[in-house]
Amino acid sequence: MKSNLFKSLPVILAGLFAGTAAMAQEPASTATPFRTWSIGVNAGVLTPLSPLGGKNDFSNNKSSLGYGLYIKKQFTPYFSLRLDGVRGKLKGDNAEAYESGLVNNSPVRAFDTELQYSGTLNAVVNLFNIDMFKKENVLQLYTSVGAGLAGYKPTITTAAGTSLYAGDKTISELIIPVGLGAKFKISDGVNFDLGWTITYVDGDNLDGYYRGSNDKYNYAYAGLEFAIGKGKQLAFHNPVAATYDEALAAKNAANALKGDLDAQKAENARLRSDLNSLLTDTDGDGVADKLDKCPGTPSATVVDGAGCPLKTPEKVVEKVVVTEEDRKVVAEAIKNLEFDLNKATIRSKSFASLNRVAALLVQKNFSLKLAGHTDNTGSDALNLRLSKARAESVKAYLVSQGANASRIEATGYGEAQPIATNKTAAGRQKNRRVEFTLY
Template sequence: MKISLIKTLPAAVVALLIGNAVHAQAPASSSAKLNTWSIGVNAGLLTGLSPLGGENDFSNEKASLGYGLYIKKQFTPYFSLRLDGVRGTVKGDNTKAFKSGFTPTGGPSAYETKLNWSGSLNAVVNLFNIDMFKKEDVLQLYVSGGAGLAGYKPKITTASGTADYSNKDIKELIIPVGAGAKFRLSDNVNFDLGWTVNFVDGDNFDGYKTGRGNDKYNYAYAGLEFSLGGGKQLAFHNPVALTYDEALAAKQTADALKGDLDAAKADNARLRSEMNDLLKDSDGDGVADKLDKCPGTPSGTVVDGSGCPLVVPAPVIKEKVIVTEADRKVVNEAIKNLEFDLGKATIRPKSYPTLNRVAALLVEKNFSLKLAGHTDNTGSMALNLRLSKDRAESIKAYLVSQGANASRIEATGYGPNQPIATNKTKAGRQKNRRVEFTLF
């Protein structure tokens, strides 16, 4: 391989490496539900002129018609592999001097090379998106590089006439390096403008060997690309814009959660105020002010369920307390029917009838009762401990209002510390939100 071709190989290798690097860094999921295959047709001008690699063998290169097609596989929004095919004719003559001032004499006066076919595999790298905040761009710039084969047959014109340079088609390696711009006309159609310099591995393309280096030819074209499939094109898919949308959605979600948290804090403050007002006991006799019919009782005075002093000391029960199955049934029914307002310690009216039967049982048999409030793990530990304690105290206050002895009722809140089911399911959390009654 000659020196000029060796100099062109790094450009193709770099293009391939860049494409592979971009491909490796892009998430595999980015191509989901997006079109990745497309075909293209194009037509344009083939010339032997090249701004890369020095002068050619003929001083006056002419433009001739060329046409091509390709099939492309898009791996990420930035990288694809494209299989190109091009045909056409390349012409030139020596009717003027080279840029260096040299006037060719003695050799062929003109050439015409028929490019029967060329095929190359190219790595195409999309350089950037024009608008980073659009999910789909309308303009895309790209570069390409690859390698392939060309089959061609040159004819040269000398003083004696026109003759084939070779009796058979010549097949040689080509290195195409190009750039272009693509415009998205619709979800499935693009307008493509491109320019490719093809470096030939030999000095045979124009039928004249001068020792100036390997030949090259250009293909400047315009065409249409058709995306295969019913979705949008991965090539115009903009992951930067999607990342921005995801970040914006996350911020909106965070703002909504903050609003919910502020509302929950306000509800908790109101709940604490209501519970403090409900459980306030100014004279310390164990009966809340709202239920105390004898406020201001001196400290240490034994009172009944209404907060009034007992005229006769409560009788001391010496016999052993026996809790029957019927007693437990009354308590279990009260537990099953017990309901509170959501996030509050307010007992719902449907729970009153069964609680009334528990109060009557406590009065009749002088039982002692332990109330243990429990919650699930939703919310903070401090809030759950306070809510479980408040609910147990609310039940105690109600039972006392129905005549039960406040000194025989113990109310305790355990929060989420004693679950009886998993907190990972809705049903489990429902079981953990409870108040346990223990007679003794």
Template sequence: MKQNLFKCLPVAVAAILIGNSAQAQEPVKSSATLNTWSIGVNAGVLTPISPLGGENDFSKHSSSLGYGLYIKKQFTPYFSLRLDGVRGKLKGDNSEAYKSGAVNNNGIKSFETNLTWSGSLNAVVNLFNIDMFQKENALQLYASGGAGLAGYKPKVTSNAGTTVDYAGGKTIKELIIPVGIGAKFRVSEKINFDLGWTVNFVDGDNLDGVRQGRANDKYNYAYAGLEFSLGSGKQLAWHNPVALTYEEALSAKQTANALKGDLDAAKADNARLRSEMADLLKDSDGDGVADKLDKCPNTPSGTVVDGSGCPLVVPAPVIKEKVIVTEADRKIVNEAIKNLEFDLGKATIRAKSYPTLNRVAALLVEKNFSLKLAGHTDNTGSMALNLRLSKDRAESVKAYLVSQGANPSRIEATGYGPNQPIATNKTAAGRQKNRRVEFTLY
């Protein structure tokens, strides 16, 4: 049954690998990829005792060299699974009495066990980051626990000096339960310094080649080592979501203050312009054309006029051909939407958006399509500001398309502000999706 438990370990590791492969197939939306895989090497001291149990089969223990390696998968900043392997030697003798004063008279002078191999799958929990307001910390404390299997060969030496192989020199395989604590220090972006201590509880009393009492054997491994992050990004283990959330809140507040300042300045400019241009905007007959530009003053109320204020002659209706929008046409528009970018909080189109907008303008000229532009924002800032910004951005796209030869009468620009979100406004990713201009060909 113990072996069946250990046989499950490769299955668990395979599940980790498959899950990571599935995650890799999803498109990465963040600006920087966080590394989740790492390997580690370590060396330290193996001792056949435990402070968590009673007396051992030998009254005196010796410290021996141990060394190990591991591979780790980080699932969250606080939780990971680690596959550990350790080798080394364990030694002890009966050259002194127990602390209780008792003397071991079992006829065995000493033992030496070769820990040929050991493997265990451990859950590692980062207890806390030292500074919760740092995006990446330099020190972490962690605890670990798991299960695995150890293979070892004990040798015992009698008081007469005879050394024999316990169990006929065969490798003994036993279930082990490792429990440990440690501290990790970030040396660089790719390297961590690791200090740890693990107590291994063995499911048997064969480790030292002596069966004495009812207690199972135990051994310690205190070590120091280096951990190497795999990949080109930062380590997920040092990523602090609390600090990032705090920083995002501060950034949002600063953005809101900046937008409020822009809004106040725009209101002041508008008031000044209204005052200066009151005479230019005067329209006595109410036909929508200012008096200074009205070539036909005193037009009767309700008359439809042209740009010069004169009654508009309505032409006979023209029968239009049916407009057919192909998948290739939609692809051109979708590329323009995907590449469309504005300066922060403004309606200024960035230069990287021009090539795909030029293709949309050429499409409108070639096929005489009509186009509806719908500007949208997230809910950051006031409703009035967002309505103005969404309208201005839609108008900015229209102005650019017209500058490239598109018919302005076939382009409609509308701003909806934050009223039609397509994602949640509670996250930065959702707000990014909501800040958009939609194109509709017809």
């Protein structure tokens, strides 16, 4: 069942190649600016042991030819996923003593295992770029780790010289490869790849001899990697250097803008100096010195557009003459003025005399002061409001008859200015009044 995976591996690879070719044929407007897909081929040495230590089933492990193929997708400059397939042979015998000096008394003299397939999916991490200020480097170190399946058939030779097969079927085991390598960019599309992978097998069947510890093998290889598509390879792109270049460009742009700003400031200072010179007004008359034909004008002097004093005509004050007849008209209005009880409403019997006052104001352009007064009945605040309201009511009536509102002043004094005693009804009647003063 597990061996079917290797049989389907060519189909998977063909599908990935087809997808890669389709991406490479995309229009330039939608294609990525970097090459992110690549394929690689390699060949090297397979050895059935781990140099990192552990128990080895055979004292003399031999190196044999191995070869591999992979396809890789680069997601960032530092990370990619790689689908690897490796084949080859693993050999070893007990012709020598162990390095510890122990006598090799194994019942198995030698083994020859055909690694029919190993398919793994590996995460590959680029460790660093050699030159952090170079946008594309030619040397790159990387490490990888992954998991997958290996299918193999071991053949063992016993101490008596008999060759035995471990089984007719291919043995499939889980494997975990851990590797590191160095990649050299030959051109934009071709890299030289040196790598070394140690593969740990989840079983003790690889060499056909069970000793109770998991088997392992390593693969040291050299090969070529071919980037697919157009543009630079994302794996060799150095974002640190690109960011540095962008920062440097931004700094240069900022310096250029600063130079423009300094030049603009200098121009503004020159214009400000010219403007200050143009607007200088030494005598403070509102006319700049360059246009002032009468410099040294005294402060607060009204000047014309040339800065020279204006000749103002003397103001003619019209003399207001109030005759005895005028006073009689006002006195009659005062005498006939009546309001509704505790209100500012003028009674109609007062209209005739008020009409004559309004006509007098219009005819002679008099000014009139209206002063409202009350007796001491009620609160001070109420009396003040009532006196003010009655004075305003008289003013409103006179204005309605054509008098100039700006020449009429209405004031309320409440009970503060009595002209008779408030102890009698007659006195209180006299105190409830609106006084008219012509001027």
